[in-house]
Structures are given as C-alpha cells and as structure tokens.
Amino acid sequence: MEIQIPSLLLCISFLFFTLILLKFGSRKKSNAKFPPGPLKLPLIGNIHNLVGDVPHRALHQLAQKFGPMMGLQLGELSVVVISSADAAKQIMKTHDINFASRPPIIAAEIISYGCTSITFSPHADYWRQLRKLCTLELLSNKRVQSFRSLREKVFADLSRWIASMEGSSINLTAELYNSTYALISRATLGDHTTEHEALLPILKEVIEISAGFDIAELFPSVKVLQGVSGLRRRIMVLHKEADKILEDVVRQHRGVKVEEHEDLLDVLLRVEEEGLELPLTTDNIKSVLVDMLGAGSETSATTMDWVMAEMLKNPRVLEKAQEEVRKVFDEEGFVDESRIPQLKYMKAVVKETLRMHPPLPLLLPRKCGETCEVNGYEIRAETKIIVNAWAVNRDPKCWEDAHSFKPERFMDNMVDYRGNHFEYIPFGAGRRMCPGMTFGLANVELPLAMFLYHFDWKLGGGMKPQEMDMADGTGVTSRRIKDLCVVPVIKRPLPIN
Numbered sequence: 001m002e003i004q005i006p007s008l009l010l011c012i013s014f015l016f017f018t019l020i021l022l023k024f025g026s027r028k029k030s031n032a033k034f035p036p037g038p039l040k041l042p043l044i045g046n047i048h049n050l051v052g053d054v055p056h057r058a059l060h061q062l063a064q065k066f067g068p069m070m071g072l073q074l075g076e077l078s079v080v081v082i083s084s085a086d087a088a089k090q091i092m093k094t095h096d097i098n099f100a101s102r103p104p105i106i107a108a109e110i111i112s113y114g115c116t117s118i119t120f121s122p123h124a125d126y127w128r129q130l131r132k133l134c135t136l137e138l139l140s141n142k143r144v145q146s147f148r149s150l151r152e153k154v155f156a157d158l159s160r161w162i163a164s165m166e167g168s169s170i171n172l173t174a175e176l177y178n179s180t181y182a183l184i185s186r187a188t189l190g191d192h193t194t195e196h197e198a199l200l201p202i203l204k205e206v207i208e209i210s211a212g213f214d215i216a217e218l219f220p221s222v223k224v225l226q227g228v229s230g231l232r233r234r235i236m237v238l239h240k241e242a243d244k245i246l247e248d249v250v251r252q253h254r255g256v257k258v259e260e261h262e263d264l265l266d267v268l269l270r271v272e273e274e275g276l277e278l279p280l281t282t283d284n285i286k287s288v289l290v291d292m293l294g295a296g297s298e299t300s301a302t303t304m305d306w307v308m309a310e311m312l313k314n315p316r317v318l319e320k321a322q323e324e325v326r327k328v329f330d331e332e333g334f335v336d337e338s339r340i341p342q343l344k345y346m347k348a349v350v351k352e353t354l355r356m357h358p359p360l361p362l363l364l365p366r367k368c369g370e371t372c373e374v375n376g377y378e379i380r381a382e383t384k385i386i387v388n389a390w391a392v393n394r395d396p397k398c399w400e401d402a403h404s405f406k407p408e409r410f411m412d413n414m415v416d417y418r419g420n421h422f423e424y425i426p427f428g429a430g431r432r433m434c435p436g437m438t439f440g441l442a443n444v445e446l447p448l449a450m451f452l453y454h455f456d457w458k459l460g461g462g463m464k465p466q467e468m469d470m471a472d473g474t475g476v477t478s479r480r481i482k483d484l485c486v487v488p489v490i491k492r493p494l495p496i497n
C-alpha cells in the first residue's frame with residue numbers, strides 16, 4: 001500500500017499535537033505544588049533534618065516552621081508529614097481509601113510473611129477478610145470479655161509479687177512488659193506450652209529496629225546498603241527464630257478440639273476449617289499471630305508504663321485516682337472488671353496519657369494510592385504518608401496548655417478514642433484504625449485499678465517527682481528511655497485467692 005505524504009504529515013502533526021496536549025494537560029494537573037519543606041541536600045534529601053532527636057519530635061519541630069502538611073525527601077523516599085487535626089482528617093477520612101495501604105518496609109515484609117499480616121497487607125480483599133475476622137471473632141467485645149479471668153489472674157499474680165516486694169525498689173517497667181506479654185501470648189497461643197516465652201525478646205528487637213528510618217529503608221533500590229546496615233540479615237535471623245516457635249505452636253494446636261475458652265490460634269484454625277472465601281495458609285495464620293503478639297503487647301505495656309510514670313510525676317493526680325478507685329472497690333475489698341466503668345477519673349488519666357504519649361507516635365505509615373490533591377497540595381502516587389499523632393495530640397490550637405498532663409480536661413469532654421475526633425488519634429482513624437482498641441484498653445485499665453487500689457507508690461532511690469526523666473526513645477513504639485523504679489507500700493491487702 002502506498003503511503004500518502006499528506007496523510008503521513010497529518011499523522012505526525014496529530015501525534016505532535018496530542019503530545020503537546022498531554023504535556024499541557026499533565027502540567028495543568030500538577031499546578032498544585034508539593035507540600036513545603038526544608039531545603040533538600042543532594043542524595044540524602046532531608047535525612048540530616050532528622051538527626052539529633054527522636055523522629056516524632058524532630059518532625060514536630062520542622063512542622064512548626066513548614067506547616068501541618070510538610071514535604072520531605074528521605075533518601076529515595078518522597079514523604080509527606082501530617083501534623084494537624086485538619087490535615088489528618090483529610091488523609092484518614094476524606095481521602096481515606098486512597099491512603100489505605102502501607103508503603104513497603106523491608107523489616108515488615110520479612111516479619112509479616114511477605115506482607116500477609118493484618119497490619120501490612122495491602123488494602124484489598126484479603127485485608128478486608130482479616131479485618132472482618134477481627135471484628136467478628138478475634139477482637140470482638142465478646143472475645144475480649146472471654147479473656148477476663150485470664151487478665152484478672154495475670155495481673156493479680158503481678159500485684160501479689162509486687163506486694164511481696166513491699167518496701168524495696170522494683171523495676172516496674174520490666175514487670176509490666178513481662179506480664180502484658182504473658183497475657184497477650186496466652187490469649188493468642190494458649191498456655192499448653194511455654195515455648196512462646198522465647199518470642200518476647202525477638203519481638204522486642206523487631207519493634208526496636210523496624211521504625212522505617214534505617215538507611216537501608218531510605219534507599220530501597222541500593223541493595224548493597226541492606227548488607228552494610230545489616231538490617232535485612234538481622235530481621236531474617238529474628239524471623240527464622242520466631243517462625244520456628246510459631247510453626248511448633250500451630251502444629252501442636254492442630255487437631256485439638258476446643259469446646260470453650262478458645263485462644264486466638266484456636267479461633268484461626270476453626271475458621272480456617274469452616275472455610276473462608278480466601279483460604280488461609282499456615283503462613284497467613286502465623287502472620288496474624290505476629291500481629292496479635294506484636295501489636296498487642298508492646299502498645300498496652302508502653303501505655304501502662306507512661307500512665308504510672310505520669311502519675312508519679314504528678315502526685316496530685318495519683319492521689320485523686322487512688323481515692324476514686326478505693327471508694328469504688330472498698331466494699332468488695334478487691335478489684336474486678338465489673339466496676340471499672342465507674343472509674344471516670346482513672347479513665348481520664350488513661351486518655352490523657354494516650355494524648356501525650358501515644359505508643360505509636362507516628363501511627364503506622366500509609367502510602368498514596370493515586371496522585372491526588374489535598375488542601376491545595378499535590379501528593380503523588382507512592383508517596384509515604386506519616387501522620388504525626390504525637391504532634392496532632394499536642395496541637396495548641398486544639399488543646400489548652402497542650403504539653404501539661406491534665407486528666408481533668410477529659411472529665412466533661414466528648415472526645416473519644418474512636419477516630420471521629422481528629423485532634424485525638426492514639427489509635428489512628430479510618431479504615432486502618434486499630435482493631436484492638438477494646439482489648440488494649442482492658443489490658444491497661446485492670447492492672448491500673450489494681451495498682452491504685454492496693455498500693456501507695458514512691459519513686460526508687462529517693463528520687464523526687466520533678467527529677468524524673470520523661471524522655472522517650474526511638475522505635476515504632478515510643479517507650480520511656482528510663483525504666484520506672486518504684487517502691488510499693490501496701491494500702492489494701494491482696495485477697496489470698
């Protein structure tokens with residue numbers, strides 16, 4: 001067929017015109033600018049801006065200057081940091097669906113069996129199935145209630161041990177972490193074996209090293225850095241150790257018929273047998289177990305540790321909370337869960353602690369699905385989104401005297417945990433919000449009521465409240481750097497049984 005010169009010219013002109021249109025069109029789209037941020041250095045971008053302080057504080061400092069939607073370049077990663085209630089609402093409500101997946105994180109991918117856990121699986125049908133399972137089975141109110149006697153036993157045992165140490169200085173932080181982990185691991189894996197005790201130090205290390213700011217995480221395409229930083233190698237070793245233990249526990253559980261008091265693994269094996277739309281593999285089950293153990297124990301224990309630290313720093317609050325708890329439980333002479341709803345002030349103390357010290361200060365990162373415009377700024381697809389809940393919860397525009405510990409602010413305040421009030425997001429908000437909130441709060445409120453009822457507390461080593469170091473550390477969760485060493489004094493003796 002003969003090619004006609006005029007039609008060839010026509011085609012070329014059409015192509016040229018289309019290209020110009022496309023270019024013009026895309027330019028028009030990108031009229032919105034990337035959120036402002038500090039000057040980027042070649043190669044490293046803004047990594048140097050985070051040096052010298054823990055990430056949530058360093059990001060808060062920067063946001064004071066560049067605003068509540070701040071753009072950063074961390075190595076190869078384009079990052080937007082959210083630091084106000086309004087901007088958080090845009091991400092976690094208005095555009096929630098577009099920000100409902102997590103960005104790739106090397107550590108998370110390994111430890112969660114290729115991102116098949118609830119926490120790290122992409123926003124798709126598999127994740128939806130797991131979340132449904134959380135709502136209906138794993139973390140429902142009924143399930144949390146079913147662990148009541150276990151919870152009462154674990155924390156009564158801890159209180160008895162504390163009573164046996166009356167007058168001496170004890171490391172309360174260490175005991176809180178051990179007991180909370182014992183509770184979560186028994187609720188998750190049962191108490192047929194003690195093998196899972198070995199999981200605690202593994203999970204602790206994973207949480208410490210997987211905050212997402214390791215050099216290997218910031219330059220994911222430079223594979224050699226993964227070798228240099230040692231992150232991948234270390235996580236692989238930890239994952240292998242954890243997997244061996246979990247594999248054994250799953251094997252032991254299979255085939256054991258449970259009539260009542262199912263642990264979470266029993267539940268997973270039952271629903272697997274009953275048949276799910278998307279069948280679960282053993283690796284999927286193990287990844288959900290990692291979710292429960294990792295997300296459940298560290299967050300609850302960190303909260304408890306901060307509550308006790310803040311009360312010891314504020315003796316007025318401690319006394320007021322003790323007075324309330326003793327008034328409610330003096331009739332019975334011991335603490336049980338049924339009357340905890342009456343402890344309005346103690347609940348306000350927990351709320352205020354979670355405002356000032358959210359255990360996940362940067363929540364868990366999200367990523368932008370499709371390029372979109374938020375508050376007049378363009379966020380490109382794949383951008384990593386960090387919501388600085390620590391900064392949002394202390395925003396002086398929403399909170400009077402925001403850096404002071406004042407539980408009274410919650411006494412007649414309708415702000416709750418449920419992710420509807422974006423100035424207060426310790427459990428996150430939107431689709432990815434924490435599904436373990438009820439369980440987590442139950443694991444904090446019960447031991448707290450016991451500690452307040454039975455004991456008076458003094459700081460160890462004759463330390464005065466104003467001398468306490470309240471610095472927080474790095475890691476996904478923000479633990480206090482210093483362990484809490486305290487001297488208990490029995491005020492209400494513990495019942496024998």
Ligand code: HEM
Nearest residue numbers: 118119292295296299300360364427428429432434436440
């Ligand atoms: C005081 C206790 C707790 C706090 C403060 C807390 C906080 C959080 C936060 C901030 C997130 C991320 C939300 C987001 O990205 O918007 C989260 C996610 C999650 N939490 Fe919790 N949590 C607590 C207890 C628990 C417990 C006890 C469990 C289960 C045993 C649990 C399981 C999870 C899971 C599975 C996710 C991932 C959800 C998803 O990605 O879809 N959490 N939690």
